[in-house]
Amino acid sequence: MNRWVQGLRELRGYPSAVGGLAIILFLVALSLYTVITIPYSEALDRWRGGDHWQMNPVNAGPVWADRLLGGNLPQTRVVESDNADVREAPFEGGKQVRIPLTFEYDNEGFPSELNLFLNQKGTQQEAFVRLTWHTPSGETIPLGGQRVSEEDRISISQNRALEGRLGMVPHVGLFAGGSDPADPRAERGDYRLTVDAMLFDPGAELEADLAVYGRVHGLAGTDYQRRNLMLALMWGTPVALAFGLLAAVGTTITTLVIAATGVWYRGWVDALIQRLTEVNMILPMLPILVMVGTLYSTSIWLMLGVVIALGIFSAGIKTYRAMLLPIREAPYIEAARAYGAGNARIILRYMIPRILPVLIPTFVTLIPTFVFLEASLAVLGLGDPELPTWGKVLNDAQEQSALYNGFYYWVVAPAVLLMLTGLGFAMFGFALDRVFNPRLRTQ
Amino acid sequence: MTAEEPLLQATNLHTWFELRQWGFLRVGSVRAVDGVDFELGRGESVAFVGESGCGKSSLARTLLGLHNPSHGDVIFEGQHLSELKGEARRQYLARVGYVQQDPFGALPPFMDVRRLLSEPLIIHGVKDRDERERRICQALQEVRLTQVDEILPKFPHMLSGGQQQRVVIARALLLEPAMLIADEPVSMLDASVRVEILNLLRRIQTERGLTLAFITHDLSTVRHYADRIFVMYAGRVVEQAPVEQLLDNPQHPYTRALLAAIADVDADNALDERDVPDGEPPSLLHPPEGCRFHPRCPQAMAGLCDRQDPPLFEPEAGHYSACWLQDPERD
Numbered sequence: 001m002n003r004w005v006q007g008l009r010e011l012r013g014y015p016s017a018v019g020g021l022a023i024i025l026f027l028v029a030l031s032l033y034t035v036i037t038i039p040y041s042e043a044l045d046r047w048r049g050g051d052h053w054q055m056n057p058v059n060a061g062p063v064w065a066d067r068l069l070g071g072n073l074p075q076t077r078v079v080e081s082d083n084a085d086v087r088e089a090p091f092e093g094g095k096q097v098r099i100p101l102t103f104e105y106d107n108e109g110f111p112s113e114l115n116l117f118l119n120q121k122g123t124q125q126e127a128f129v130r131l132t133w134h135t136p137s138g139e140t141i142p143l144g145g146q147r148v149s150e151e152d153r154i155s156i157s158q159n160r161a162l163e164g165r166l167g168m169v170p171h172v173g174l175f176a177g178g179s180d181p182a183d184p185r186a187e188r189g190d191y192r193l194t195v196d197a198m199l200f201d202p203g204a205e206l207e208a209d210l211a212v213y214g215r216v217h218g219l220a221g222t223d224y225q226r227r228n229l230m231l232a233l234m235w236g237t238p239v240a241l242a243f244g245l246l247a248a249v250g251t252t253i254t255t256l257v258i259a260a261t262g263v264w265y266r267g268w269v270d271a272l273i274q275r276l277t278e279v280n281m282i283l284p285m286l287p288i289l290v291m292v293g294t295l296y297s298t299s300i301w302l303m304l305g306v307v308i309a310l311g312i313f314s315a316g317i318k319t320y321r322a323m324l325l326p327i328r329e330a331p332y333i334e335a336a337r338a339y340g341a342g343n344a345r346i347i348l349r350y351m352i353p354r355i356l357p358v359l360i361p362t363f364v365t366l367i368p369t370f371v372f373l374e375a376s377l378a379v380l381g382l383g384d385p386e387l388p389t390w391g392k393v394l395n396d397a398q399e400q401s402a403l404y405n406g407f408y409y410w411v412v413a414p415a416v417l418l419m420l421t422g423l424g425f426a427m428f429g430f431a432l433d434r435v436f437n438p439r440l441r442t443q
Numbered sequence: 444m445t446a447e448e449p450l451l452q453a454t455n456l457h458t459w460f461e462l463r464q465w466g467f468l469r470v471g472s473v474r475a476v477d478g479v480d481f482e483l484g485r486g487e488s489v490a491f492v493g494e495s496g497c498g499k500s501s502l503a504r505t506l507l508g509l510h511n512p513s514h515g516d517v518i519f520e521g522q523h524l525s526e527l528k529g530e531a532r533r534q535y536l537a538r539v540g541y542v543q544q545d546p547f548g549a550l551p552p553f554m555d556v557r558r559l560l561s562e563p564l565i566i567h568g569v570k571d572r573d574e575r576e577r578r579i580c581q582a583l584q585e586v587r588l589t590q591v592d593e594i595l596p597k598f599p600h601m602l603s604g605g606q607q608q609r610v611v612i613a614r615a616l617l618l619e620p621a622m623l624i625a626d627e628p629v630s631m632l633d634a635s636v637r638v639e640i641l642n643l644l645r646r647i648q649t650e651r652g653l654t655l656a657f658i659t660h661d662l663s664t665v666r667h668y669a670d671r672i673f674v675m676y677a678g679r680v681v682e683q684a685p686v687e688q689l690l691d692n693p694q695h696p697y698t699r700a701l702l703a704a705i706a707d708v709d710a711d712n713a714l715d716e717r718d719v720p721d722g723e724p725p726s727l728l729h730p731p732e733g734c735r736f737h738p739r740c741p742q743a744m745a746g747l748c749d750r751q752d753p754p755l756f757e758p759e760a761g762h763y764s765a766c767w768l769q770d771p772e773r774d
């Protein structure tokens with residue numbers, strides 16, 4: 001074990017080892033944080049989409065990127081009736097409610113969408129609401145009225161009649177002030193949406209939340225289903241690392257044991273292993289995975305199993321065999337046989353440990369190749385149907401023509417994380433190689 | 444030693460290595476051990492000598508159960524080695540310790556001394572850690588590695604050659620063997636520690652009453668460490684005798700040549716010539732007809748030596764030689 005400690009100490013002298021290790025530790029820490037703060041079932045549930053994300057904008061970029069470039073695009077804000085100065089006036093069999101939803105707008109550009117969420121409590125009766133928009137310059141724009149049921153959403157942005165009157169989509173037109181419709185500019189100042197409601201039940205209560213959707217959101221932005229990309233980027237980390245590590249461990253260990261078994265028993269066992277390896281080497285991994293994914297299931301665990309199964313008789317066997325052949329004849333193995341060590345013990349305890357240090361660098365650099373493989377499968381549309389992963393984000397981005405639409409962040413963030421993973425493990429692996437291997441060659 | 448039952452008996456022992464082409468075509472056999480008979484008594488030290496490639500190591504490995512004999516058998520404490528299976532075979536392996544030539548190679552480089560000495564004990568079912576530690580310490584004391592705490596955590600490459608060989612000997616002693624087989628135990632060590640190690644082996648052998656069979660090229664020191672000598676030639680034992688008789692009164696022409704070669708080397712103090720007699724070592728694939736030494740023998744008798752294989756004659760009590768010259772019925 002001393003040799004390991006000494007080797008690790010020596011690693012500190014390699015900037016690439018330190019850098020690589022820092023990246024790996026960052027990814028591991030991010031994974032742990034993610035798994036602890038967002039439980040697995042919750043992550044799957046959220047990624048399925050739906051109401052959880054209704055307050056998020058669609059296809060918003062990351063905030064920091066906009067601010068870094070000196071921009072001031074709006075973030076989503078929600079104006080709630082709870083904080084508003086609500087007036088009520090009862091009448092025979094019901095009451096009249098006026099909710100003024102006031103907010104200050106001082107961003108560049110326009111919101112991406114306007115929605116009003118209404119929630120009527122204490123009655124089964126439909127209510128009637130009329131909306132009025134007040135701009136900072138004192139203009140008053142009636143937005144029309146409609147019946148609402150218990151829980152309802154009024155999509156102001158979808159109001160075609162209003163769009164016709166304004167000559168622009170509502171979430172632009174309502175903020176454009178008097179500016180030129182061909183080149184609208186947002187008017188800054190205090191806006192107000194007045195909700196006038198007729199509730200046909202004296203005990204009824206009405207809550208109204210106005211969502212003024214922004215154009216930037218959070219650290220990673222959102223996708224076309226309003227999902228926060230951060231969820232997939234974060235959860236993609238443990239998934240990628242686990243897949244890479246398990247696949248690397250699984251293939252390395254099985255390959256090593258099989259190679260050592262062949263070398264130890266020689267004869268037909270070795271010949272059989274060699275032939276199987278040669279057959280397996282010409283079997284293309286990716287098409288087989290695509291076939292399994294298309295015909296059977298794209299579960300990540302199944303893919304992991306197939307990857308390991310295909311990796312068992314991989315080309316690594318040839319390399320390991322070449323390394324193990326001289327070890328087979330080592331006097332210490334003859335000594336072990338002479339004091340009664342059995343075949344399994346010799347293979348597992350005397351042959352494999354001898355080459356393990358040499359394999360560690362290869363093993364470390366093998367991890368990202370499996371991470372990339374998993375991402376490639378996802379990009380090909382064969383990602384796990386449930387799990388949020390980096391590859392899935394890329395796949396969605398591709399399907400929604402993210403780059404064509406200018407949603408660069410949708411592609412860049414998962415790509416950067418993938419490259420970071422590759423870089424971290426590669427840097428660390430190369431440094432390990434330099435530290436561990438020369439010594440072993442001379443030993 | 445003849446009174447009681449011998450510890451080990453080799454009867455008509457053959458170890459042939461089949462040479463195959465393309466993994467299956469038999470093209471012949473290397474007759475590394477080719478018909479060897481001897482008995483080793485309890486508590487006796489014997490030396491095997493002979494030039495390189497005559498089958499000494501192959502014989503040792505066969506005795507250790509590392510090669511299966513092609514014919515004949517090894518009988519140890521009355522049991523036939525070829526009939527031992529499973530647990531009984533492992534018990535046999537515990538009764539015979541092995542000391543190899545290359546002490547560094549004989550120790551797994553990735554295990555520290557504690558670990559590598561624990562291995563035989565673990566394999567032989569000593570589950571209690573303290574018990575293992577106790578036996579390891581005892582064995583290390585016995586090979587004079589007294590700084591036990593210092594030695595145990597070290598890896599083989601941190602030890603000197605002499606220390607490595609002491610660890611190898613300690614490992615061979617751990618399982619309380621009745622016999623030690625040492626294959627050139629000092630030939631890869633520094634000259635300064637050779638005598639120490641040989642003395643150590645001799646001391647352990649007498650103290651424990653072990654049977655010690657060691658292979659050596661060094662006939663000059665063999666007198667001090669062996670009771671009997673076996674001279675091997677081309678897979679056969681051609682002469683065997685108590686050490687004094689053999690060295691002072693060699694019978695077989697090959698033994699004489701061997702002793703003369705050593706004397707030459709000593710006289711010239713030359714490093715160029717090996718300690719071997721003149722002529723080509725025989726092919727073990729196609730050994731010569733008749734006496735295997737006849738192509739090199741200065742006393743070869745045409746018509747006899749190249750036709751008939753000499754049996755073992757006993758020119759004096761306990762001194763055997765496979766040479767027609769010792770045939771009492773000759774002329």
Ligand SMILES: Nc1ncnc2c1ncn2[C@@H]1O[C@H](COP(=O)(O)OP(=O)(O)OP(=O)(O)O)[C@@H](O)[C@H]1O
Pocket residue numbers: 460473474475494495496497498499500501502727
């Ligand atoms: N496992 C094996 N397979 C095939 N041939 C072998 C094997 N082991 C030994 N031999 C051959 O058997 C012959 C005897 O070898 P062995 O190692 O017994 O000689 P030796 O007397 O110990 O020689 P040395 O003094 O050089 O150690 C040699 O020709 C060798 O090539």
Ligand code: SF4
Pocket residue numbers: 695696697734735736737738740741742743744748753765766767768
């Ligand atoms: S039998 Fe003949 S050839 Fe062989 S050693 Fe004796 S004399 Fe020489």
Ligand SMILES: [Mg+2]
Pocket residue numbers: 499500501626
């Ligand atoms: Mg040898």
